Amino acid sequence: MASGRDDDVLARLSSGRDGTSFLAPHHLAAADRFERLVQRAQLAPRVTMSYSPAHVGGRGRSNGVETASDAAADARLKLSRLAAALPADCWGVLFDVCGLGKGLQLVETERRWPRRSAKLVLRIGLDQLAGQFGLSPHATGTGTASRHWLEERLPLIADDRPELGDAR
Template sequence: MTARRLETRLHPDDRIDPGKTGPQVMRHVTVNVGESPIAWLASRGLLSAAQLSAGERLRADYERAGLSARVTMRWDAAPPGKSRGGAQASDASLARIDAHRRFHAALDAVGPGLADICWRVICGGEGIGGAEKALGWPARSGKLVLGLALDRLARFYGTG
């Protein structure tokens, strides 16, 4: 059984007020450490801290951009009406757009051959063995290729 720990993370829809000096509103999220394939690799010393940080940032951008498939209907409130100057974009929408751009720029920086393993393992949560089979790669090549991709991601995000 993998350990569970309570982490405090800023939810993608939470607004950060730069003018506010006091504590920001944070949501408490229970995170299963063994749930992420890259966290599993890092816990066994197979990834550096910079590689893990870059992978987590890519996954955060992926989730913040809302790129994952939805399995239920959206019950969000209807978008606000248009004003004279056109539709007013909310801060959450702008954050989503920025995350979407960062995600695609990161995958472009990684390169076409390495972006596949990044998406499957980091964003899709697929195991390395499953990603190797799906991509038609030889067994035990995924860790090496993922390490190279994470090094490029670390350079892109400035963590390595």
């Protein structure tokens, strides 16, 4: 993952002791895409002070739609569409874990859920998210392998030159 905030949660769930893991590679790819989308949307709260003149003076307006870049506005629109397509609990856990970097135990405590339930909801959410992104657990393709980008190799030297015995 890019930020390192939720690396430990997803890394623990993706590495199994006996060779099996709770999360598959397509789950991790979906989580990575989602995390980058949240970063691009600039929705994560600021942790440090900003001395930028654009942020000084207005309360609550520094992260509004009117000050967002086109990329951030586009990312917010994509996130809004994803939120509408996913179940509410799955969306909430995905956003908390992958977007805000919360741990599973904190999510369970905040929502008053039983232990280990956030892990299951996270996996269901990542399954749904991977489907929205077009990711699947198995590679699919046309089934035919191509050895070259050209159907037939072109000759290195053209054969249209006259032979030595030809006298024209």
